[in-house]
Amino acid sequence: MDHLYEKTLRSETLYEGRIINLRVEDVELPNGKQSKRELIDHPGAVAVIAITPDNKILAVRQYRKALGKSIVEIPAGKLEIGEEPEITAIRELEEETGYSCQSLTEVISFYTSPGFANELVHLYVAEGLVKKGEQSADEDEFLDVLYLSLEELEEMVNTKEVHDAKTAYALLYLKMNQR
């Protein structure tokens, strides 16, 4: 038994939404005392590091209501129920940028906010990019496609136009794996 384990005494789902659910749980701590945990269930997501044949990094600018502003991120999207992350990655890349890819390699997966959410992001590198058509995002998704050099991506991190964990990770990954 994990000596840090927290036993669930009571679990109540307070909200079941389109994307997230909110659960509040009473737990028994390792010392026998009780506490409350506020937990978000999320289906998980993918993100894709994709480099075009002319060596540009694909990125999208998107309005993020949670932040009240637009930021630039690598292509990404939520998993549909039961969907393999690789399938989501291929679909989201094509929907958001119009590019298909010939191969995908998982770089890493990580929980974004383990203190309160179970969202797991699967990060891929896509290779063999081919322009298939125009961007055709979800009906409630509006975005600009950007083609960035490594230097431009890094400058956007410095100016906080890029300001999210997965894209910041992607920049370091690309800097470490420059060809």
Add this chain to the structure above:
Amino acid sequence: MDHLYEKTLRSETLYEGRIINLRVEDVELPNGKQSKRELIDHPGAVAVIAITPDNKILAVRQYRKALGKSIVEIPAGKLEIGEEPEITAIRELEEETGYSCQSLTEVISFYTSPGFANELVHLYVAEGLVKKGEQSADEDEFLDVLYLSLEELEEMVNTKEVHDAKTAYALLYLKMNQR
């Protein structure tokens, strides 16, 4: 005006918790249609890359109820209301590991899950570490302190014992800045 802007038509706070709030908003999309956004308000957090005088990376193993398991992370914690992130970083490092530091340098800040949450993590490097005492975490926080080599941290990423965005970022940062 940002051409990707989503106008708030209606905002309802469905839950106000100890750490997070849940808001559901009806928005007007750039094409005039409507959609719904599920949003989590979070006070923000800090995380600290801290290397001891004998060149070990400080890490903590902690049970994460959202994941239903324990994982290993760099020291981190939530901002108190109105608190400067540097102050939080110094406090959390000392509470979680027993170490104080002589200087802090911000490495980066990033939103962990911009699709649904406004949690911003401020990541620091702490230098001049001095052992002040024993770990004395919050009353509902139980954790093991670990002293890791870079190789051990990397192996834990491979085995998914380390499995969160900030610690994965920290590993790449440390690999790029090896002394």
